[in-house]
Amino acid sequence: MGFELLPLTKQKLKMEKWIVxxxxxxxxxxxxxxxxIFAVLFIKGAPALTLNFIFSNPLQGMTAGGIFPAIVGTxxxxxxxxxxxxxxxVVAAIYLNEYARDxxxxxxxxxxxxxxxxxxxxxxxxxGLGAFVLFFNLGTSILSASLTLAVMNLPIIITSxxxxxxxxxxxxxxxxxxxxxxxxxxxxxxxLPNAIPGILTGVIFSxxxxxxxxxxxxxxxxxxxxxxxxxxVFDQSMALSxxxxxxxxxxxxxxxxxxxxxxxVLILLVLLVNTASILIRSYFRSHRKW
Amino acid sequence: MRKDFExxxxxxxxxxxxxxxxxxxxxxxxxxxIFLGGISAIIFTLGIFIxxxxxxxxxLVSRFDLREFITxxxxxxxxxxxxRYGAKALFVGTFCVTIGSMLFxxxxxxxxxxxxxxxxxxxxxxxAKVIIEFLASIPxxxxxxxxxxxxNPMIISIFDEPLGLNxxxxxxxxALMSIPIIVSIGEDALRSVPESFREAAESLGATKLEVVFxxxxxxxxxxxxxxxxxxxxxxxxxxxxxxMATGHSVNLPALTFPGFFFEPVRTLTxxxxxxxxxxxxxxxxxxxxxxxGLSLLLISFSINLxxxxxxxxxxxx
Amino acid sequence: MLLFFSSCFSQKNKSYLIIQxxxxxxxxxxxxxxxxxxxxxxxxxxxAVSGGGSGTGIAALINNQVDLANSSRLIKEEESVxxxxxxxxxxxxxxxxxxxxxxxxxxxxxxxxxxxKEIACIYGSEGNCDKWSQIRGTIVxxxxxxxxxxxxxxxxxxxxxxxxxNVIGKKKxxxxxxxxxxxxxxxxDLVAQTPCAIGYTGMxxxxxxxxxxxxxxxxxxxCIVPNLENAMNKSYPISRELFFYTLGTPTGxxxxxxxxxxxxxxxxxxxxxGYVPSPLFWNSEEIKKLLETK
Numbered sequence: 001m002g003f004e005l006l007p008l009t010k011q012k013l014k015m016e017k018w019i020v021x022x023x024x025x026x027x028x029x030x031x032x033x034x035x036x037i038f039a040v041l042f043i044k045g046a047p048a049l050t051l052n053f054i055f056s057n058p059l060q061g062m063t064a065g066g067i068f069p070a071i072v073g074t075x076x077x078x079x080x081x082x083x084x085x086x087x088x089x090v091v092a093a094i095y096l097n098e099y100a101r102d103x104x105x106x107x108x109x110x111x112x113x114x115x116x117x118x119x120x121x122x123x124x125x126x127x128g129l130g131a132f133v134l135f136f137n138l139g140t141s142i143l144s145a146s147l148t149l150a151v152m153n154l155p156i157i158i159t160s161x162x163x164x165x166x167x168x169x170x171x172x173x174x175x176x177x178x179x180x181x182x183x184x185x186x187x188x189x190x191x192l193p194n195a196i197p198g199i200l201t202g203v204i205f206s207x208x209x210x211x212x213x214x215x216x217x218x219x220x221x222x223x224x225x226x227x228x229x230x231x232x233v234f235d236q237s238m239a240l241s242x243x244x245x246x247x248x249x250x251x252x253x254x255x256x257x258x259x260x261x262x263x264x265v266l267i268l269l270v271l272l273v274n275t276a277s278i279l280i281r282s283y284f285r286s287h288r289k290w
Numbered sequence: 291m292r293k294d295f296e297x298x299x300x301x302x303x304x305x306x307x308x309x310x311x312x313x314x315x316x317x318x319x320x321x322x323x324i325f326l327g328g329i330s331a332i333i334f335t336l337g338i339f340i341x342x343x344x345x346x347x348x349x350l351v352s353r354f355d356l357r358e359f360i361t362x363x364x365x366x367x368x369x370x371x372x373x374r375y376g377a378k379a380l381f382v383g384t385f386c387v388t389i390g391s392m393l394f395x396x397x398x399x400x401x402x403x404x405x406x407x408x409x410x411x412x413x414x415x416x417x418a419k420v421i422i423e424f425l426a427s428i429p430x431x432x433x434x435x436x437x438x439x440x441x442n443p444m445i446i447s448i449f450d451e452p453l454g455l456n457x458x459x460x461x462x463x464x465a466l467m468s469i470p471i472i473v474s475i476g477e478d479a480l481r482s483v484p485e486s487f488r489e490a491a492e493s494l495g496a497t498k499l500e501v502v503f504x505x506x507x508x509x510x511x512x513x514x515x516x517x518x519x520x521x522x523x524x525x526x527x528x529x530x531x532x533x534m535a536t537g538h539s540v541n542l543p544a545l546t547f548p549g550f551f552f553e554p555v556r557t558l559t560x561x562x563x564x565x566x567x568x569x570x571x572x573x574x575x576x577x578x579x580x581x582x583g584l585s586l587l588l589i590s591f592s593i594n595l596x597x598x599x600x601x602x603x604x605x606x607x
Numbered sequence: 608m609l610l611f612f613s614s615c616f617s618q619k620n621k622s623y624l625i626i627q628x629x630x631x632x633x634x635x636x637x638x639x640x641x642x643x644x645x646x647x648x649x650x651x652x653x654x655a656v657s658g659g660g661s662g663t664g665i666a667a668l669i670n671n672q673v674d675l676a677n678s679s680r681l682i683k684e685e686e687s688v689x690x691x692x693x694x695x696x697x698x699x700x701x702x703x704x705x706x707x708x709x710x711x712x713x714x715x716x717x718x719x720x721x722x723x724k725e726i727a728c729i730y731g732s733e734g735n736c737d738k739w740s741q742i743r744g745t746i747v748x749x750x751x752x753x754x755x756x757x758x759x760x761x762x763x764x765x766x767x768x769x770x771x772x773n774v775i776g777k778k779k780x781x782x783x784x785x786x787x788x789x790x791x792x793x794x795x796d797l798v799a800q801t802p803c804a805i806g807y808t809g810m811x812x813x814x815x816x817x818x819x820x821x822x823x824x825x826x827x828x829x830c831i832v833p834n835l836e837n838a839m840n841k842s843y844p845i846s847r848e849l850f851f852y853t854l855g856t857p858t859g860x861x862x863x864x865x866x867x868x869x870x871x872x873x874x875x876x877x878x879x880x881g882y883v884p885s886p887l888f889w890n891s892e893e894i895k896k897l898l899e900t901k
Binding site for chain 1: 302313314316317320321323324325326327328329330331332334335337338341342344345397398401402404405406409410418420421422423424425427428429430431432434435436438439440466469497498499520523526527528529530534559562563566567571579580583586587590591593594595597598
């Protein structure tokens with residue numbers, strides 16, 4: 001690895017300092033959009049955030065009232081999609097970490113996971129439409145939309161669970177084997193409980209993703225407006241993300257604070273969830289048994 | 291003490307003798323379930339391909355003309371005069387906003403990754419990571435909303451252009467969306483360069499900067515490129531934000547500078563999102579949109595294959 | 608979590624009859640306001656409104672997924688036949704309101720009206736009007752290069768199709784390169800901040816941030832302003848009927864709903880939302896009287 005060293009001149013050191021400084025600027029430059037966005041949303045949207053706004057239905061052609069059905073819809077979708085993706089994702093990660101051997105088959109599985117992570121969200125919507133809405137005949141419903149979201153979030157759950165499982169020292173497992181526990185017992189009683197914070201991290205990321213997703217639910221279960229809350233998983237539902245899209249592009253006469261307010265509610269929701277994740281992560285990290 | 295030990299051992303072995311067979315059966319069952327879970331990713335990946343192809347199949351085997359699809363600008367799927375499926379403008383649009391966003395996200399993303407990974411102090415690193423994580427968690431429809439309400443007027447007033455919904459707007463938004471991915475994966479790549487490289491360079495008398503730019507970065511090259519590719523993948527696949535930021539215009543942008551950036555365009559993803567809801571299921575237009583979905587799937591699949599190949603290469607080293 | 612559970616329990620004791628209503632984005636806001644008001648008339652009947660375009664609504668009717676399809680265009684022959692094939696019933700429609708399509712520009716634009724031919728020159732694929740100076744020598748202050756920025760809608764929107772057919776011509780295409788936006792609000796917002804722009808939308812959405820142009824059928828006809836009277840007496844040249852389509856003759860709750868829509872309370876809402884009452888059930892004299900009463 002031959003490279004020529006420039007003589008260690010003062011000038012060189014000065015130049016290097018400048019380069020590092022500019023890298024620092026580049027990084028902090030990225031902070032600006034974050035603050036700008038929050039500032040704008042807050043200033044223009046906070047006036048709308050009354051209890052009425054959050055808990056009442058849209059009125060007068062969605063130009064008045066509130067966004068309650070959209071919030072409820074988003075909760076339903078997120079909850080159900082987690083219900084489907086968590087167990088499946090954790091099980092898949094367990095397979096990859098504890099059982100799979102280093103062969104071509106495993107490599108294909110890994111490839112499939114990476115591929116799933118990169119599929120455009122609108123293509124997920126197409127898949128959900130073709131598979132759940134049409135083929136399995138679930139119709140445009142909360143169920144179809146949640147299943148679509150679940151498949152979309154699967155890679156996230158799998159990846160974070162894997163990392164959590166990997167982080168557990170081998171000695172834990174060895175200790176179990178030494179007392180004669182089976183693989184399954186080891187997993188269930190020792191490994192998994194210790195992996196929970198890592199799994200939670202993945203769960204929380206997918207909550208954020210599912211709450212903000214619009215394209216994937218567009219053709220699988222979201223409605224423009226419903227005068228009542230959905231009663232079963234076979235009904236359609238409103239959602240915060242879709243609602244934001246609708247009132248910023250289609251509905252004339254919505255007060256400006258409402259659109260910003262809806263965006264603010266959505267972002268605050270995701271922020272809350274992310275903060276919870278960070279807190280849980282650091283709590284468990286400081287209480288780690290290894 | 292010794293007597294208790296003997297008693298425990300007897301209890302344990304009788305427990306094992308009675309419960310072992312049942313345990314083995316249960317273990318087997320559990321292993322089957324786990325295996326099925328493991329291959330679920332493959333099942334779903336195949337499923338996506340199958341269903342997208344299934345819904346576009348009649349179109350693909352009859353009306354679809356690859357040459358028209360890729361070289362014709364005339365996207366008139368609902369024309370009363372003559373139905374045409376020229377998707378060139380859509381491919382170009384996707385390409386332009388992706389390249390445009392890369393112009394911002396590569397320097398910013400890699401620069402930030404290098405700084406955070408190599409030069410930043412611990413506290414700054416924590417703060418930066420939190421902020422970038424927040425950036426990553428902003429939903430795409432909120433980005434689209436920002437494109438309409440913040441970036442749009444900004445472009446109009448700063449550049450004195452008539453229209454703020456264009457390639458520039460979409461590039462800025464997409465860059466901000468893909469930078470978090472580039473930073474986090476890029477940082478991982480830099481961190482995974484073995485300590486020995488660093489030590490060797492330092493012992494030869496290199497300055498910190500020289501170590502980073504002449505040793506670490508080239509060594510992490512594959513991982514960094516993979517990070518960039520995943521950022522590209524994000525840009526290519528983004529739907530709602532570009533739907534709102536590009537102006538959604540079937541338009542071949544003029545290759546002038548700086549005029550290029552102020553041209554409105556339309557992407558593949560946005561076209562599907564905008565037009566699918568209004569096409570009757572099973573109609574030719576509907577199938578054509580699934581064909582666009584298939585193109586998107588193939589594009590993202592190739593990008594991911596390439597990224598994986600590069601990462602694997604590095605690991606093997 | 609509390610929100611979630613409260614939503615579970617609040618509906619438990621109520622039974623709703625749901626009328627599924629889907630389709631035109633032009634009609635969707637009106638349909639929604641009607642749905643809201645009807646809750647007070649018949650609390651046990653709930654109407655689920657969604658948009659997606661006339662095409663989506665009719666497609667849903669064909670697939671027997673909705674009770675009521677909203678459309679801003681006439682149902683096509685093939686669609687009607689397909690619906691009958693699938694359900695065994697004949698599609699019936701009524702005109703529930705009129706919509707005058709208004710062409711609008713930025714307030715700084717000095718134009719006050721356009722002829723259909725001029726509009727076709729701007730929007731049609733056979734036209735070549737790229738600059739405002741080509742239209743009666745207009746110079747728009749604040750518009751760089753006097754460039755015409757065409758704001759349009761997506762190709763399956765009923766508004767788009769009606770505009771194309773009525774103004775540009777049957778069997779014609781729109782010129783590529785227009786900004787094909789998702790909805791009326793986006794169109795209006797964009798034109799309101801872009802001096803160079805021109806757009807079109809339902810008359811009901813015009814507000815003070817944009818300038819609605821009068822339209823003349825050709826160069827010799829008078830330029831008609833888009834308003835209530837001109838739309839109802841059919842003198843405004845770009846005026847269309849908005850339909851409710853059903854499978855077969857409506858009965859039961861559906862019939863009650865439709866009868867309510869023909870009545871005074873619903874019609875007041877029509878005017879309030881900026882549409883034009885259906886001349887099938889009202890004339891402009893009666894409307895004037897209706898609006899005077901409270």
